[in-house]
Amino acid sequence: MKKILIANRGEIAVRIMKTCREMGIGTVAVASEVDMAAKHARMADEVVCIGPAPAIESYLRAEAIIEAAKSTGADGIHPGFGFLSENAEFAKAVRAAGLVFIGPQAEVIELMGSKQASKREMIRAGVPVVPGYNGDKQDPEHLSEQAESIGFPLLIKASAGGGGKGMRIVHAADRFLEELEAAKREATAAFGDDTVLLEKYLTRPRHIEFQVFGDEHGNLVHLFERECSIQRRHQKILEETPSTAMTPELRGRMAEAAVAAAGCVSYTNAGTVEFMLDEDGSFYFLEMNTRLQVEHPITEMLTGQDLVRWQIEVARGNPLPLRQEEISGRGHSMEVRIYAEDPANGFLPQTGTIVGYHEPQGLDVRVDSGVAQGDEISIYYDPMIAKLVVRGADRRTVCEKLRNALAEYGIHGVRTNIAFLLAILEEPHFLKGETRTDYLAEHFADYRADDGLIDQALALTALGASGRKANSREGGVAFNDPWSSLPAWRGTK
Template sequence: MKKILIANRGEIAVRIIKTCREMGIATVAVASEADLGAKHARLADEVIPIGAAPAVESYLRGDVIIEAAKQSGAEGIHPGFGFLSENAGFAAAVREAGLMFIGPQADVIQLMGSKQESKRVMKKAGVPVVPGYNGDNQEPDHLAAEAEKIGFPLLIKASAGGGGKGMRVVNEAKNFNDALGAAKREAKAAFGDDTVLLEKYLTRPRHIEYQVFGDEHGQLVHLFERECSIQRRHQKIVEETPSTAMGEALRARMAEAALTAARAVNYTNAGTVEFMLDEDESFYFLEMNTRLQVEHPVTECLTGQDLVRWQIEVARGNKMPLTQEQLTRRGHAVEVRIYAEDPAHDFLPQTGTIVNYAEPIGLNVRVDSGVETGDAISIYYDPMIAKLIAWGETRDIACDKLVNALAEYCIQGVHTNVAFLRKILQEAEFRAGNTTTAYLSHYAPDLAVPTATVDTALALTCLAEPETQAAGGAGPTFQEPWQQLSGWRADQ
């Protein structure tokens, strides 16, 4: 594989390009009309326009993307995450076109993409699943009867999708029918399928996931766990490894369950097995994501491995670089997702042009970003700007590094969640490791950051000291002596 087309945009496309360069592989970017000047398009060796700004007219057009790969002479396609990354039809079409799909087999994507079918397979394999109902009978009366058997509170969840769409928590039986109708309507609109499943609702669980990897030579490994409990609207915003909730015995039990899940479907390439961990240390299979995860950098920091490189090597038919016995972990890594959104107004997505952008620099600080100064955050795509990751010998060191890096992050032109994330990382319960999926709902008042105050402080700071990097009203950072000189130069 000497040339790869990246069927994605933003920070993940940039991330894949960097590894390809290190491996001596040429890259082809695809770009909608809105992205022709975007960072990923600028960095790739080639860029091919694929349609209008809306994703359904560009990044979700599998036929157009495959034709672009053929046109460019690319031998493989990396789907990144989101868009077509978990589309079994696309994966099959790529292979039918004689190209390498850098991911698992299409039938596995199809199976694990159905929450109903995947839970049936996991239950048969002996992987613990959340008590509930995932049958074919979708009549409201039947679902209400099943809900009574499970007991309240329970969760109604769309079978076909994710990201919190088609999901409702029901605390009492009298609210079930209204919640069911709303969940089905939302699922139909988002995924074209209103099938739902019912699950026992765990009130204070932790979200734990295992990075797994398989190759075509029968080798299967895990690269340890990640905790992704801090979420807003069922979407992760803080991820770390290792989890503070787990001793070695529990860690080993969950790792074996993750490998059992992957083994049950003959899994190849990168995947993530997600669990909900209850307070009594019982855990349940949630789902399997058949792609690279947004939060993969914390695993890379902990293990020293490049997971994109692993993906490419496995897609080439090679064995994985390391066996389970050779994999080691060291220290602690924490990642935060930086979004163009307003935490003070229910995380409302923001749009606009980034008029000034400067990333923090520090020892063991990593930034995976998809933007630069002058780039636009549009209405058409996810408003994630970047991921900021820090590694340290201990959790406190990693968190302190991340707090300082957030203070040095300068993003002007759009509201962001930078100051909000900084408050989370300094909050006492977070520092104590007491994180659950209910964390934000419990501590939201303590984390509130008035948007107007933040923006005013940022604007005044940057106006007073144009070279200063600041985030959410944070103070000035060190300036190099050369930055403090006037415009006069001896050779002028």
């Protein structure tokens, strides 16, 4: 492949382009009408407009994306994550058009995209699964009987879905039918399929996932675990590796199960096997994501490997770059997601122009961003601005480094969740590694922005900018950042 089209936008498109540049591969961006001046469009070698702002009229138009690839002479398409990345029909159409799809086989995407079918496959492979019901009989009376058999609390989950859509926790039998109707209604709206499965609800589990990789030569490896337990409405906010709950023996058992899960479907390219880890050390298969994950940078920081490069090499038909015994981890890594949202106001998404923007710097500090100063956060797409990733010798060092990096991060023009993330990093239970999926509900249910943390972040950012400005003057280098280019201002609370 000498030219790749990235069928995505924002920080993931920018991230993929960086690896393509290092490999000498040309890049094609696709952009909606409102994204034609966005960072990913500016960075690409070529950009093709694929429709109006709404995603369904642009980024979800498979035929327009494939036509853009053919018209620009691209050899392959990288789907990134989100949008069409786990759409089996899109993968089939890409390959039918004579292009390389940089991802797993279409039939595997389809199989693992169904929570029902994938769970059955895992049972056949001997991978532990959460006790529950995943049959085809979907009438309310039968599901109610199955629920009584499983016991409460239990989880209703849309078979075709993800991201928390079509998911309900039911604590008592008298609430089951009402929650079932709501889950099916939401599943139909989101996925066009109201099929659900029922699972025993684990009250205080951890969410642990394993990065796996396969090639066309039968090689399959894992690149260790990531803990993703800190979530809000089933959306991850902070991820780290290694997990504080892991022992060498437990890691070995879970890694073996992850590789078995991928092996039973002859998996190729990047994938993630997700588990729920119970307090007693039992773990259960949750789902498999057949794509690169948002949180893949912490694995890259831990192992020193470029997973996008691995994806491209596998898609070219090459064997995996390393054997299992050659893969090792170093230190600890953590990632937080920077969102344009107001945590003190129900995490309401924010829109507007980023009038000032400064990313933190430092050894083993990485920012994967999809924006720059002057860019617009619109109503049409996910409000994630960037991912801030750090690595250090141990978890304590990483927490300290991440706090300092967040304090240095300057984003002005829209509210962000930076103060909220700082509050998590100061919370005693988090610092002790006591993170489970109920962590935010338990410790931040009534969160209100800490004005002291906001002031501290603003002060540290201003101080850092002042120092950089002085250094730039002394070195004769033009200094251009929001602190020097904006008119007089004052922070608001």
